[in-house]
Structure formats: structure tokens, C-alpha cells
Amino acid sequence: MAITFELKKNGNDDIGFLSFFEIGNNLRFQIERVYYVYGAKKNTKRGMHAHKELEQIVFCPYGAIRFRLDDANSTEEINLDEPNKGLYIGKGIWREMVWEEDNSVLVVAASMLYDEKDYIRDYGMFLSLVKSGYWKKE
Ligand code: T46
Numbered sequence: 506m507a508i509t510f511e512l513k514k515n516g517n518d519d520i521g522f523l524s525f526f527e528i529g530n531n532l533r534f535q536i537e538r539v540y541y542v543y544g545a546k547k548n549t550k551r552g553m554h555a556h557k558e559l560e561q562i563v564f565c566p567y568g569a570i571r572f573r574l575d576d577a578n579s580t581e582e583i584n585l586d587e588p589n590k591g592l593y594i595g596k597g598i599w600r601e602m603v604w605e606e607d608n609s610v611l612v613v614a615a616s617m618l619y620d621e622k623d624y625i626r627d628y629g630m631f632l633s634l635v636k637s638g639y640w641k642k643e
Contacts, residue, residue, distance in 0.1 A: 506576045506598060512589040524589040526562065526614075531591060534560050534616040542611040549604040555625045556596055557639075560616040563592045568609025575599040577635040585611075597640035599631050 510531050512524035526532050542551065552572075563572070565585035572583045576598055583592055584605070594600060602611065617623065625631045634640070 506579065506581050507572075507574050507583060507595075508593040509583055510591045510593070511587075512591060514589050522589070526591060531593075532562065532614070533593060536614045537617050538615040538619060540613050540615070540619075542613075544608065545604045547604055547607045550601060551604075552600045552602045553626065553628075555599045555631045557623045557625065558596050558617060559623050560596060561594050562614050563594065564588070564590070564612045566610055566612055568607070569605035570609050570611055571603045571605055573601045573603070575601075577632055597635065599625075599628065 512526060512531065514522045514524055516522040528535070545551070563585065566588040569584060569586035572585065572592060572594075574581045574583070574594065585592060586605070625634065
């Protein structure tokens with residue numbers, strides 16, 4: 506359902522590390538927006554929605570954040586607990602995030618500008634759309 510990837514780490518313990526993602530390598534879409542979430546306490550829950558069209562890659566450069574992904578047929582849990590771990594989330598996936606550590610930072614590169622109309626924030630509606638084949642019509 507989700508694609509996880511590990512970025513190359515350039516550097517060492519003395520000078521620190523540099524990781525990157527780029528089109529044609531780990532990045533499957535042109536980025537139109539970058540946002541980040543910070544200042545959240547341990548056990549904070551966010552997400553609880555799906556997207557109609559949006560594709561994203563997510564990273565946790567500091568701390569640890571657990572993603573629970575659900576495509577209405579199965580669920581998958583991914584713990585982003587290393588700065589060089591990335592996760593691609595396509596359209597039509599319900600996501601929930603739990604902060605495993607205080608002040609963990611979530612960085613997201615998104616394929617579209619922010620549009621509240623792209624959000625499905627009701628789980629029942631999400632299940633109905635999956636059942637109707639909403640994401641299979643393309
Ligand atoms: C997602 C997960 C991983 C904006 O005004 N612009 C933006 O670009 C975004 C992302 C949000 N907002 C507003 C909308 C809400 O009033 O910021 C507020 C918080 O957004 P939300 O409750 O959707 O945040 P999360 O952390 O639950 O979800 C976010 C993204 O919204 C979502 O697309 O996949 O991170």
C-alpha cells in the first residue's frame with residue numbers, strides 16, 4: 506500500500522549526515538508544496554483523513570512518528586524513527602499519525618497546493634468511496 510524508502514546517508518558521526526531525495530530517484534511527482542508539523546507532544550494523534558488526489562512523501566528528520574495507513578482492505582504501520590527513512594503515500598489512503606516522542610518533526614512534500622476539498626475527513630465516507638471504486642476509475 507505504502508512505499509517506504511531509505512535515503513543514502515552522506516557524512517559521518519563527526520560532521521553529521523546529509524540525505525536527499527530527487528526526481529527520478531525517490532520522488533515520483535513534482536513538488537508543489539512543502540509543510541512541516543512541529544511542537545507536538547508524545548502521544549499526539551493527527552491525520553485521520555484520506556486524500557482524493559494528493560500524493561505525498563513524508564519524513565521525520567527529528568524524533569519518531571508512527572503512521573497507520575489503511576486502504577479499506579488492510580492496514581499497515583510504519584514507524585518513521587530515522588531521519589533517512591521516507592514514506593510515499595498515494596491517493597485514497599486513510600492515515601493516522603502518532604507522535605512517539607515529544608517534539609518530533611514531520612516534513613511533507615506534496616504534489617498539490619493545499620485544498621480542503623481534497624480531504625476526506627469522515628471514515629464512513631472514505632469506505633463508501635472505496636466501495637464505489639472512486640480510485641479505480643482512472
Ligand atoms: C496529511 C498529513 C500527513 C493549511 O492551511 N495548509 C496546509 O498546507 C496544510 C497541510 C494544512 N493547513 C491547515 C488546515 C488545518 O486548519 O492547517 C490545519 C491543520 O491541518 P490538518 O489538521 O489537516 O493537519 P494533519 O497533521 O492532521 O494532516 C497533515 C496534512 O493536512 C495532511 O494532508 O496527509 O499531515
